Structures are given as C-alpha cells and as structure tokens.
Amino acid sequence: MFRAVILGSGASLPTLQRQTAAVAVQYEGDVYLLDCGEGTQLQWRRAGLRFGRLRAVCISHLHGDHINGLVGLLQTLSLADRKEPLVLCGPPGIREYWKAICRYQGVGVGYSLDIRESEGGEVIRGKDHGLRCALLDHGVRTLGFSVCEDERPGRFDIAAAEQLGVAVGPDYGRLQRGETVTSETGATVGPEQVLGAARPGRGIVYTADTRPCVAAVELARDASLFICDATFGTELEREARARGHCTAAQAARMATEAGVDRLLLTHISARYHDARPLLAEAVEVFANTEVASDLMEITL
C-alpha cells in the first residue's frame, strides 16, 4: 500500500469545503503526516486513518495554516496513551516553537518526541523507503517532502537462468542479491546476465507553499505523484509571486520539467469556489492533472 490521503487542500483561510494544509502519506504500515493545519486530527479520524501507524509529522514551515493543528494532534496522541516515539521534522525553529507552546500551556506529551530540524536530505529511513526534504522558495524557510521507495532490483529472467545452467534453488536468490554463482556446467554466472535493469522506486512528493523553483523540480524528479502548491490562477500570477506561491500553470510546468506521472494541485485559495479554471490552465500544460479535495485518496 502506497497512497496519499488529502486531509486539507485549502490555503491560508480554511472553509467548510477545504481545510488547511495536511497530507497523510502511507507506505505499507508507516504513515507520515505532511503539514498539520488546524483541525487535521479530526480530518485524520474522518479519513479512517489509525494514529498507531503514524511514524512522523513533517511540517513544511511555521505559518499557521501549516502548523496550527500540530499542538492539538500531539496532545491527543498523548491523551490516547501513545508510548511509541514519534518523529517531528521541520525547518530550524520548530523545536523552539514546540518547547515554547509546552511552556506556555504548561503541558507536554507522554511519549518521546524525536525532533529533527532539517534544511534538506533524508530525514527518515524506513523499511524499503525513505523520507527526504528540500528547501523551497517561499520567503521563509520552507521544506518540501518526498516519500520514496528504494530502487528495486531488476526482474529475474528465469529463462535466461535455465539456459545458463543455474541450479534451481538458493543460487537464484544469490543472483537476485547481486552475487555471482557457478552453473551446473562449471561456468561463472553474474547477476547482470539474469537480472533486468534496476527499477526506480515510486515516490510521492509534496511541495506546498513555494514559488516555482529548481529545488521543487529536483525533489519531484520522476515522482509517481506530485502534490504541488497551486494557490492561484494565472490571472493572479503577480500575487502568487509576491506571496511565495505557484499558479496552477506554474505547477504544471514544474510537473513537466520533473517528468512526474501525475500532478495533484493543492493549497487552493478560498476565493476559488470552483477550482475548474485552475484545472483547465494546468491541463493545457500537463495533461495528467487533478485538483485535490479534502479526504481524496490516491493509491499508487
């Protein structure tokens, strides 16, 4: 199971249609929460997600529409008797923010919170996958996140192995692990003779709140799903630039440059009661585009 569940697809001002930013990304048994706008914990429940699977909360930046739900969520996990450690990842400053809130509210949490401040690189290593981040271009230090499956070995060519005289059994496994074996006729057989090209892992990339930038394109390179800031339409391109956002068309151009499979527009301004104009301008540039909606789920 590799999927994204949109918990909040709106921009700064939440509405009953679009709550503020939050995306849950699940890779097998591990769930990562990317951003945590106000009300995310209830959206999490509405989506039928399980708190027990939450491994990390990753905050892109400290603006309210991306972080105002964090304190409530972390407190709820504690009230629900969580004992497993939780990773909290964000740009530098997030540790102080959390410590200040705990001090003012006079409460903490009953589990270990492993706070990782980062400005780029892999921040979490999971089984067969990793979570990386990169600094984007939003005016304040803002991270994009990528949950990527590790590269998988190429397909094993059974017919080739038989033809080369490899004994059926443990030698198949050795070749798949990259070792060299001796065939039944005494010849040396290397993995390159029976394995296809390594298959790149699938990836889900999330870049909320950024101007178009090389860092976002590089993070999204070859992603299966690219969830990208599309706060405004082209008619507000100047406003998008001033406020550090993308237009829908700019998101689509980044998707094209990055060679992604699929684009999902998110962080939609509350002014767009109907987001079809944003979709239309993006589709002209990158056909495989959708507009995110709250509680939408995309399984790879």
Next chain:
Amino acid sequence: MFRAVILGSGASLPTLQRQTAAVAVQYEGDVYLLDCGEGTQLQWRRAGLRFGRLRAVCISHLHGDHINGLVGLLQTLSLADRKEPLVLCGPPGIREYWKAICRYQGVGVGYSLDIRESEGGEVIRGKDHGLRCALLDHGVRTLGFSVCEDERPGRFDIAAAEQLGVAVGPDYGRLQRGETVTSETGATVGPEQVLGAARPGRGIVYTADTRPCVAAVELARDASLFICDATFGTELEREARARGHCTAAQAARMATEAGVDRLLLTHISARYHDARPLLAEAVEVFANTEVASDLMEITL
C-alpha cells in the same frame, strides 16, 4: 436576542461528535466567544455566526483544548480584512502566549487586538450588559465568564400615575429615569410610587474546567443559563478532583446553590459516547438540566 451557541462540548480529546471547548454568547448585536478549542472557526461557520459581530474572545485558561483554535481564528479574521478592534481576554500569561506565537510564526494581525489580562471583575462593558470573570479552581489560573444584562428598571404603573395626577407626557419618562415630578394637583410624586421593583438582568454564565467552588457558585448566582463543566460522572469523582473538574452531580449541586434557572452540562469526556448517565445523575439534583451538544443553541 440573548443566546448561547455551543461550538464545542467536548473535553480534552476532540471527537467527531464533540469538538473542544467553545461557546458563542450573543447579546443583541454583540457576540462573545468564550474559549476557542481547535476547529472553533469552522464550528463558527457551521453555526451560521458572523465574524463581523465578534467583539471579544475570552479564554478561560491556556490548556490546549481551550486555546488551540485561537491563533487560527485571529489569523482568519485578519485574512478576512477585519479592521474593527477585537478584545482578547484571558488570565495573566495570554499576552505573552500570543506574542510568542506571532514571533515564531512570523505573522501578526491587521487589526488592533486589545488584550486584557484579568483575574476577576468586569472586563467588558457593552450597551445594557457587561462581561465579568472570576477565578475558578482548576489547578492553573482559570477564569469563568458571565455575560449579564444590566438591571432593568421596574415596570411603570400607568394606572397609579393617572391616579396620582401625573401629566401624560415627559413626566412619565422623568419618573422612569428615577426623577421626582410635580403632579397636576401640585403634589410631589416620586418614582417609587409608580415603578415596580427593579428587574434583575438575565445572565449566561460559563465555567468550564473547575472543581466545585464558591467562586463558580457566586459567578452563576441567579443566572438564567449556567453552562458548567461536567467532564465526568460520579463514578470518576476522584479523577474529577485530581484533574480539576466537576462531575455532573457536582455541577447540579452548584446550580442549585446558585439558584440558576437552567443548567447545561458541557466539557463532556470522550469516554461518554452516551451522555445520558451524566444527565440522569444531574437531573436527580437539579431538574432543569440538559447536556450540551455541538451546535446546540439556547435562546433566553
């Protein structure tokens, strides 16, 4: 119009049935928000309330389930171009809390926020009504709030005025304002001769998060509606005491002592999927009791 709209009737852990603490109290054109748990701004929209009428946000204390929605709400008002000043009232510490969040998030609001820290007394004077607070007993400094109509003059007895020979016209108004007049026969007529007893104003009192205490009873004295902490049932009275809360029966005993008209149990623990047992134990003590539910509205 004098009414209370329950925006969140739950305790610390929000559920889809009960969000965390928030009550809107409307007196004519003025609305006061008492507590602001996470998600209050969306509950406000669901209740059909208008942000333009919001005069003050009053926070009982700094625990997350009473304040986690504050920052988002204040930011939304700013994004919605509010220009009118807003009062933010709370216990000492609320000013520093707000300043710290603005500093960490790197944003403020575009209207004047008139922060009033208080430990008791009238904090807001409105037309024909006032908002008072009092320190309760919750372990940390916690305020209860009362929105009270001013005492209204007694009813004017037209028959008595006629009998005493008061000229129909301006003298009626003078008597109602408490002045003395001269009758058509030259006699002196005082207001006490034509006015009934002064009528006490109606009041809505909210005390979330408190142990039973004299201060809560005094604040609730003769209230029309008393919205009171009833986190637990009597079977958890010890836990209620340890955590600084009331049981439903204790809330009902305070309602009886205070001589209120009507009791509304709120801050219901998430463990009570069915709150009827709480209602049952309260009703045994104080008959005119209801259990609050989200978006419930009570008009006096």
